Amino acid sequence: MRFTKMHGIGNDYVYVNCFAEQLPAAPETIAPLVSDRHFGIGGDGLILITPSEVADARMRMFNADGSESEMCGNGLRCVAKYVFDHDIAKKETLKLETGAGVLTVQIETENGLARQVRVNMGQPILEGKKIPTIFDSNPVVNQKIEIAGQSFDVTCVSMGNPHCVIFVEKATDELVLKIGPQIERSTYFPSRVNVEFVEVVSPNEVRQRTWERGSGETLACGTGASAVCVAGVLTGRTKRKILNHLLGGDLQLEWNEADNCVYKTGGATEVFTGEWMLPALLP
Numbered sequence: 568m569r570f571t572k573m574h575g576i577g578n579d580y581v582y583v584n585c586f587a588e589q590l591p592a593a594p595e596t597i598a599p600l601v602s603d604r605h606f607g608i609g610g611d612g613l614i615l616i617t618p619s620e621v622a623d624a625r626m627r628m629f630n631a632d633g634s635e636s637e638m639c640g641n642g643l644r645c646v647a648k649y650v651f652d653h654d655i656a657k658k659e660t661l662k663l664e665t666g667a668g669v670l671t672v673q674i675e676t677e678n679g680l681a682r683q684v685r686v687n688m689g690q691p692i693l694e695g696k697k698i699p700t701i702f703d704s705n706p707v708v709n710q711k712i713e714i715a716g717q718s719f720d721v722t723c724v725s726m727g728n729p730h731c732v733i734f735v736e737k738a739t740d741e742l743v744l745k746i747g748p749q750i751e752r753s754t755y756f757p758s759r760v761n762v763e764f765v766e767v768v769s770p771n772e773v774r775q776r777t778w779e780r781g782s783g784e785t786l787a788c789g790t791g792a793s794a795v796c797v798a799g800v801l802t803g804r805t806k807r808k809i810l811n812h813l814l815g816g817d818l819q820l821e822w823n824e825a826d827n828c829v830y831k832t833g834g835a836t837e838v839f840t841g842e843w844m845l846p847a848l849l850p
């Protein structure tokens with residue numbers, strides 16, 4: 568199976584151009600195999616770029632554990648870059664079909680190749696039960712949850728996929744690597760959840776670490792950064808336009824008041840292409 572390795576500020580995936588490739592097995596089976604950083608290619612998951620009836624292309628995203636997600640913000644910027652650079656649709660404004668609907672992306676080129684991509688991530692979903700959470704409130708802001716005998720105030724947002732945002736003094740390893748996975752799988756979130764630990768630097772600047780549903784800690788999470796932008800406004804901690812410093816790089820975000828959409832701008836990088844052999848014995 569031919570693949571292309573790409574990353575969006577360090578959130579790296581194995582991409583397959585399904586306009587040209589047939590998958591040798593189900594994506595839920597392939598994702599954990601190719602994501603393995605020792606026995607496979609290495610990545611946070613698998614992303615398929617497929618034909619679409621309603622857009623220039625469709626993105627299907629699978630986490631490293633094989634679970635499919637509705638949306639992937641860093642992944643969508645890389646899909647846009649791939650579609651443009653590889654002439655699937657040579658347009659600087661692309662429409663891409665995702666589990667969160669058809670989203671519009673704006674490409675900035677350099678030497679004829681896509682470099683920066685601005686994504687309209689659509690409108691956040693704030694009703695507790697639609698995120699989904701077990702909470703009835705709309706929005707879910709500063710909601711107390713108990714994890715491992717500790718109490719946390721969480722603000723929950725869906726960008727097509729569920730996010731649990733926690734503002735902290737310091738996003739420590741204890742919080743991200745011990746509390747993160749317990750929140751991911753807690754009974755508060757029927758479909759599990761992505762967890763963002765956020766340090767507020769100023770009203771328009773934050774630092775974020777992320778424990779991702781199905782992939783563990785990643786260097787960046789685009790839908791998570793979008794959820795953080797919304798949660799910052801809902802809790803009165805940040806303005807509608809912020810700069811987010813993630814471990815792998817920076818994202819610019821805005822929750823636009825006029826159209827209620829979140830806009831996210833960041834890089835997308837193609838690292839290498841290759842040929843992957845399906846292991847003889849599937850686990």
Ligand SMILES: N[C@H](CCC[C@H](N)C(=O)O)C(=O)O
Nearest residue numbers: 636639640641728780789790
């Ligand atoms: N783990 C996420 C999908 C990837 C999201 C993240 N990598 C992004 O850039 O938005 C989920 O299960 O909802």
